[in-house]
Structures are given as C-alpha cells and as structure tokens.
Amino acid sequence: MIIPRIYNIHDQAITIEFSKEISEATNMQVIAMQHAVESSPIKGFMGAVPAYGSLTVYFNDQVSTTTVRAWLSDLSAQVSNTSLATEGKQISIPVCYDPSLGTDLDWVAAHLNRSMEDIVALHTSIEYRVYMIGFIPGFPYMGTLPTALEVPRKQTPSMKIPAGSVAIAGKQTGIYPAEVPGGWQVIGRTPLKMFDPSTTPCSFLNAGDIVQFKPITLEMFNQYS
Amino acid sequence: MSITILKPGVMSSLQDLGRWGFQQFGVPIGGAMDKVSATLANYICGNDENEAVIEMTLHGASFIFNEAAFCAIVGGGCKAYLGDDELPFNRLLWIPAFSTIRKTASAQGCRSYLAVGGGFNIKKILGSTSTYTPSGIGGMNGRNLATGDMLSFKHEQVLQGASTLKMLPNGVGISHWHTTALVEATPNVVTVHAIKGPEFDLFNSTSQENIFTSEFTISSQSNRMGYRLEGKKFALEQKTEMVSTAVTTGIVQVTHEGDPIILMADAQTIGGYPRIARICAADIPLLAQTRPGIKILFKEIGEEESADRCKELSRGLKRLKSGIGMPS
Numbered sequence: 210m211i212i213p214r215i216y217n218i219h220d221q222a223i224t225i226e227f228s229k230e231i232s233e234a235t236n237m238q239v240i241a242m243q244h245a246v247e248s249s250p251i252k253g254f255m256g257a258v259p260a261y262g263s264l265t266v267y268f269n270d271q272v273s274t275t276t277v278r279a280w281l282s283d284l285s286a287q288v289s290n291t292s293l294a295t296e297g298k299q300i301s302i303p304v305c306y307d308p309s310l311g312t313d314l315d316w317v318a319a320h321l322n323r324s325m326e327d328i329v330a331l332h333t334s335i336e337y338r339v340y341m342i343g344f345i346p347g348f349p350y351m352g353t354l355p356t357a358l359e360v361p362r363k364q365t366p367s368m369k370i371p372a373g374s375v376a377i378a379g380k381q382t383g384i385y386p387a388e389v390p391g392g393w394q395v396i397g398r399t400p401l402k403m404f405d406p407s408t409t410p411c412s413f414l415n416a417g418d419i420v421q422f423k424p425i426t427l428e429m430f431n432q433y434s
Numbered sequence: 435m436s437i438t439i440l441k442p443g444v445m446s447s448l449q450d451l452g453r454w455g456f457q458q459f460g461v462p463i464g465g466a467m468d469k470v471s472a473t474l475a476n477y478i479c480g481n482d483e484n485e486a487v488i489e490m491t492l493h494g495a496s497f498i499f500n501e502a503a504f505c506a507i508v509g510g511g512c513k514a515y516l517g518d519d520e521l522p523f524n525r526l527l528w529i530p531a532f533s534t535i536r537k538t539a540s541a542q543g544c545r546s547y548l549a550v551g552g553g554f555n556i557k558k559i560l561g562s563t564s565t566y567t568p569s570g571i572g573g574m575n576g577r578n579l580a581t582g583d584m585l586s587f588k589h590e591q592v593l594q595g596a597s598t599l600k601m602l603p604n605g606v607g608i609s610h611w612h613t614t615a616l617v618e619a620t621p622n623v624v625t626v627h628a629i630k631g632p633e634f635d636l637f638n639s640t641s642q643e644n645i646f647t648s649e650f651t652i653s654s655q656s657n658r659m660g661y662r663l664e665g666k667k668f669a670l671e672q673k674t675e676m677v678s679t680a681v682t683t684g685i686v687q688v689t690h691e692g693d694p695i696i697l698m699a700d701a702q703t704i705g706g707y708p709r710i711a712r713i714c715a716a717d718i719p720l721l722a723q724t725r726p727g728i729k730i731l732f733k734e735i736g737e738e739e740s741a742d743r744c745k746e747l748s749r750g751l752k753r754l755k756s757g758i759g760m761p762s
Contacts, residue, residue, distance in 0.1 A: 216632050217737060219682045220715035220744045224632070229677050243458075258457045258680045260704055265680035267457065270748050274741055343678065343704030346460040346569045350678070387569060404459070406559050406571050412459035 213285050215278050221255075221268050225281045228262035231352065231380070235262045236340050238288065240417040244296070245284045251277065259416040260341045261350070297339070297417035302384075302399050304375050304422045305430035306332075310398035317360055317377070317394050328396060329424055331358050332375075337382060339418040347386035347404025349414040354380050366392035373398045375422070384414075397422075400433030435501045435587040437550070439579050443495030443537065445658070448486045448554065448573035448585075449699075453562035457703045463683065464564040464572075467658060467699045467722035468545050470751065471509040474613050475549035477755050478506035478526050480593050485553035486563035488579065490546045492725065496536035499529045500584075504551030504591050509617070510543015510723050516606055524615060528599055528607030543617075544725040551591030566700060613754050617719045623649060624724045626717040628732040629740050631686060631709035633676070641668040645686075645710050646734040650694065654726045658700040661721065663730070667692035668710060681705035684713035686732075696721065716743040 214226045225242065228235040242264045246257045253271030257264055268277055306329045308314050318325045337351040344350075354377060362378045367390060370376070374385040376393035385391060386403035403413045414420065439446075449472065452465030466472035466489055473483045493512040499505075507514050507523050514521040516533050523546070529535070537546070556563040556573065565573030574583055599607030634642065650665035668688045681687065685697045687707035696713060697705075698721070711732060713721065724730065735743075 217629070218632065218680060218709070218712060219684055220740055222680070222682050224680060226679070231677055256455050256457050258703055260679040261677045263679045265682075267454070267463075267682075270744070274737070341678070341704060342458065342460045344460060344702060346456075346462075348460055389568070404569065406569075410459060411456060411461070411560060416458065 215281055217274060218265060219267075220274070221270070222265055223268075223274065223277050223281065224263050224265040225285060226263040227285075231261045231340070233338055233353075236338065236416075239264050240297070241288045242285060243416070245288050246281075249284070251280045260343070297415070297419050299419050299421070300414065301421050301423050302401060303425045303429070303433075304333075304397040304399050305425050305427055306397040307427040307430070309427070310430070311375070311396040313363075313376075313394040314396045317396055320360055321357065323357075328358070331355050332377070332382070332396060333422045333424055337420045337422075339414050339416055339420060341416045342412050342414065344383075345385075345387060345389055347412040347414070349383055349403070349418075349420070351382045351420055352380050354382055360394050362392040363394065366390050367395075370395060371398065373400060373403070375399055398430070400430050435503050435552070435590060436584050437497050437499050437503075439581055439583040439585075440496045440498055440534065441494060441536075442579045442581060442583075443493065444491045446488055446490045446495050446579040447565035447567070448556055448563055448579070449489045449565060450486050450563045451484045452699075453560050453564050453566070453572070456560050457680075460703050461560060461569070462566060462700050462703060464566045464658075464700050465562070466547065466564075468509055468547070468617060468719040470617055470719040470747070471545070471723075472547045472549075473751060474524070474754065475506045475508040475547040476553075477758050478508070478524070478609075478613060479504055479549045479551045479553075480591055480758075481549060481551070481553050485549060486556045486573070488548040488554075488585075490537065490548065492544060493537045493539040496534060498534045499531060502529060502531045503587065504528055504593055506549050507546055508549075508613070508615075509546035511540065511725065512537040512546050513540045514546070517604055519602060519604060519606065521606070522608060522612070524612045526593070526599070526609035526611075530605035533606070543723040545722055550587055551593060552587045552589045555586045555588045568700070609759075611757075611759060613758065617723050623729045623731055624720065625731050625733050626721055627714040627735045627740065627743060628686065628711045629714065629735060629737060631711045633708035634710055636670050636672075636674065636708055637688075637710055638669050638671045641670075641710065644668070646732050649729045649731050651729050652724060652726045656726050658698055660698050660701065661696040663694045663696065665694075668694060670708060674708075676706050676708055678704050678706040681709070684715060684718055685709050686711040686713065698722070714740040714743050716740075716747040
C-alpha cells in the first residue's frame with residue numbers, strides 16, 4: 210500500500226495526496242476519502258476540496274494541525290481497506306455542436322485531419338468522469354478524452370469564452386460556467402447553467418459524477434432559452 | 435439608517451470573513467484581504483466579527499452618512515476627513531447626519547475597512563456577504579461599489595459608553611480609547627514569514643536559495659486574486675507538468691515563465707503551478723497592507739513557528755476584543 214503524502218498548504222488547510230497521476234482509480238479513492246471526512250468531521254472542520262489525486266481539508270483555530278494530520282492519516286487507512294464504489298450521479302448534458310457556437314470545431318477538425326461530424330461523434334462516444342470542480346465556480350474537469358481527440362491548448366487564450374461553452378484540451382474536456390478568458394478549444398455549447406448560487410448545490414456537477422454529452426440542434430438549443 | 439457612496443474610489447467592495455463550505459464547487463473563500471483589520475473594525479462597533487465591512491483600496495473614496503451613526507475605520511492606505519478634520523483610525527466614531535467622509539492619500543498601508551454600528555443590511559449569497567466579482571456574487575449585486583449606491587444598516591446600534599465620547603465642534607464624537615494596530619505600518623522592505631512549499635524540492639538550487647534571500651517587488655499587476663512579484667526568476671530542476679491540486683491564500687506559485695505569484699483572498703480553489711513557498715497565515719494581513727511597488731523579503735520559518743505565530747495573532751485579537759471600550 211502506498212502511504213499518502215500529507216502536507217500543509219496553509220496554517221489551516223492540509224492536503225492528503227494519494228497520487229501525482231490522473232487516474233480514475235485514484236480519483237475514486239479521493240472521493241471515498243471526501244465522503245469519509247464529511248461523514249465524520251473533526252471539530253473545527255470547514256470543508257474538503259477534491260482534486261485529481263488529492264483531497265484538501267480546511268479547518269479553523271479550534272483544532273491543531275497535528276490533530277488534523279492524525280485524523281486524515283487514520284481515515285485514509287480505513288478508506289483504503291473498504292471498497293471504492295462510486296456514488297456519482299449519471300448525467301446527460303445536451304450540447305449544440307453547431308460551428309456558430311463551437312467556434313474552434315473547424316480548427317480542431319483540421320488539426321486532427323477529420324471531419325467536424327467525426328469530432329462530434331468522438332466527443333459523444335463515451336462517458337466522462339468529473340474529476341474535480343475548480344478554475345472558476347462550477348467548472349468541471351472531465352476525462353478521459355479519446356486519444357484521437359487530443360489537441361493542444363490555444364497559443365493565445367481567448368479573451369472571452371461564452372458561458373456554457375464545451376471545450377477540450379489534452380486529455381480533458383470541460384464546460385465554462387461563466388464568460389471568462391480561457392485557453393481550451395471550444396467545440397460546442399450547452400444551454401444548461403453550470404453554476405447558480407440560488408440553487409442547492411450551486412454547481413450542476415460534482416466530483417465523481419459521470420457525464421454523457423448528447424448532441425442537440427441549434428433549434429433545440431434556442432428553445433431552451 | 436444608511437450611507438450613500440459619492441465616489442467609489444478604487445475597487446471598493448463589501449467583504450466579510452469569507453465564503454466557507456463551497457470550495458469543492460470552485461467557489462473561492464474570498465472575504466476581506468486584511469481580515470484582522472476587518473475584524474477590529476467590527477469589534478470597535480460592537481458588531482459580530484463577520485459583519486460586512488467596506489474594503490477600500492488606497493484613496494479616493496467618499497461617502498455621505500444619511501443619518502447620524504457609529505462607525506470605525508481600521509487599516510491603512512488613506513487618511514479620512516470630515517470637512518477639514520482628520521478622523522482617527524482604530525477608534526469608535528459618532529458621525530452626524532449628512533456628513534461627508536472623504537479619503538485622501540497616505541504613505542502607509544494599502545487597504546482601509548469601514549464598519550458601521552449595527553452592520554450593513556446585505557443579502558448573503560452562499561452564506562457570505564463577500565463580493566466576488568468574477569462570478570458576480572455577494573456584496574452589492576456581485577459588483578464593486580459605484581457612485582449612488584445606498585447601503586442601509588441592519589439596525590441602529592446602541593453602544594454603551596457612547597456618552598463618554600469626546601465631542602468635536604463639528605458634532606463628531608471620538609472614543610477616548612483605541613485599539614492597537616495589529617498590522618504594522620509599511621516600511622521600505624516588508625519581511626513576511628514563509629515556509630517551504632509542497633514543490634520546493636523540485637526547484638533548482640539557485641531558486642531554492644533565492645526565494646529566502648532575494649528581495650521581490652510587488653507588481654502593479656496585483657489584485658484581490660494574487661500579487662505578482664518582480665525580481666529573480668525561478669526554474670524547476672527538471673521540467674514537469676503538475677497535476678492540478680488545491681491552492682489557497684498565501685501560496686507562492688511559479689508560472690511557466692518563472693514569475694512568482696502570491697495567491698491572495700480571491701485565490702482560485704485549484705491550481706496547476708509548482709508551489710515554492712507558502713506565507714505564514716498570520717502575515718497575510720500585513721501583505722494585504724503592502725502596496726504595489728514595495729519590496730518584500732521572505733524569511734524562512736518552520737511549520738511549528740508558523741502555527742505559533744497564528745496562535746499569537748488569534749490571542750492578540752481576543753485581547754483587543756475584551757479591551758474594547760476600556761481606557762487605554
């Protein structure tokens with residue numbers, strides 16, 4: 210068994226790192242650890258943030274670093290002994306791949322020497338795991354993209370990527386929840402809101418969820434209003 | 435009771451002590467850059483420490499009290515005036531109705547915090563009043579304050595000892611007591627305590643030496659998300675792509691170009707740059723009061739000393755809280 214590395218990133222935040230690699234098995238361990246931490250919180254616990262291969266817990270001055278480290282170490286030993294059944298939701302996300310919305314679709318197709326239809330077929334061919342939410346509120350980091358779809362990030366990031374844009378970069382795919390600058394290649398857009406502070410939870414997706422993209426026409430996209 | 439913003443100044447916004455419990459959805463903690471000054475301003479007004487305060491960066495803001503009310507200003511970066519009279523920081527103030535407070539430049543500090551007795555009546559979004567402009571949430575409709583914004587108070591604060599205020603001819607009341615400034619004024623070179631970061635060992639030996647011996651200048655390209663630093667460049671021993679992991683306030687990350695950035699209050703929740711150091715959490719308020727153009731030096735300390743410094747700060751705040759209203 211690999212003993213996870215435990216380190217402070219702040220006087221009141223500690224990371225437990227299971228792996229430096231991106232793998233589904235590791236991320237399942239991270240999510241299992243998150244559930245363990247949230248179901249038996251220590252006094253002073255303020256929240257847990259899953260990433261690809263690590264979980265970070267935040268706490269306040271009611272508890273010491275030493276106590277938090279020991280708590281994480283104990284829990285991780287328990288988690289590694291239990292089965293890592295995934296509890297993520299299965300979610301279908303409608304995406305319009307019209308080139309007017311998927312503004313980099315033609316570039317991606319040309320770069321990979323394939324038709325735009327091929328790109329859409331490839332992107333919708335498999336289910337993706339949501340590894341973590343970050344970058345900006347509600348942004349899901351999903352993978353793993355089919356090898357045939359791997360493209361580099363933009364040389365110069367776009368100043369404005371519209372909210373709902375579905376994009377790819379390397380082995381990852383993601384959805385921009387708000388209009389922000391960004392460097393991923395935009396191949397479509399979903400009419401769904403990825404982040405809404407008035408709903409519970411505020412993020413449409415959660416780490417551990419399984420996502421399938423469903424192509425819709427421009428007409429259907431416009432009907433969602 | 436309310437105040438109206440006449441001039442918003444630079445990036446003035448409503449902040450509290452942060453938005454907790456939503457970082458797993460990518461929502462930054464945010465809140466006041468200098469949480470010590472924000473806390474003290476609330477303590478002086480008899481408020482809960484987490485009440486919304488107005489964070490003002492440097493000078494230029496002015497606002498009018500539409501009714502008479504208690505308030506306090508803590509921090510730095512400006513001087514506050516009512517007419518020709520300078521208003522002291524770190525004291526309870528009684529401001530008469532229809533008074534205009536304006537802020538002018540000062541040489542010290544960077545951010546000032548205005549708390550009002552009873553607190554501002556601001557709707558909480560995801561459990562916090564803190565303004566986070568990139569997502570348009572919190573504060574005044576998710577944006578920085580603008581001319582004409584009227585901020586109403588939750589209720590009128592009845593403060594014991596108000597009758598003992600020293601009254602000026604213009605009607606302003608000033609408490610005889612004051613709190614100590616826990617955040618020291620800015621000298622030419624600010625020393626902040628720092629601990630080796632999670633990726634410290636991945637940097638080459640020159641970088642490892644420079645981080646704790648070289649001076650860095652805070653760039654004008656700095657904001658609530660982070661401070662960019664100018665000075666020696668950093669490089670990894672071997673080029674490696676990091677897998678993204680959680681980051682937070684105080685992390686010193688190094689971009690692909692070799693430039694260090696200190697993450698501040700609105701730090702994103704996850705990052706992918708190697709982290710050469712982290713600032714002791716007790717020194718974050720000092721950094722928040724350090725303006726662009728000032729040089730900083732990282733003084734290396736260990737994990738334990740860092741924890742001790744945080745405990746000392748928290749004890750200091752408790753002492754000040756219990757001393758509020760006492761003669762100094």
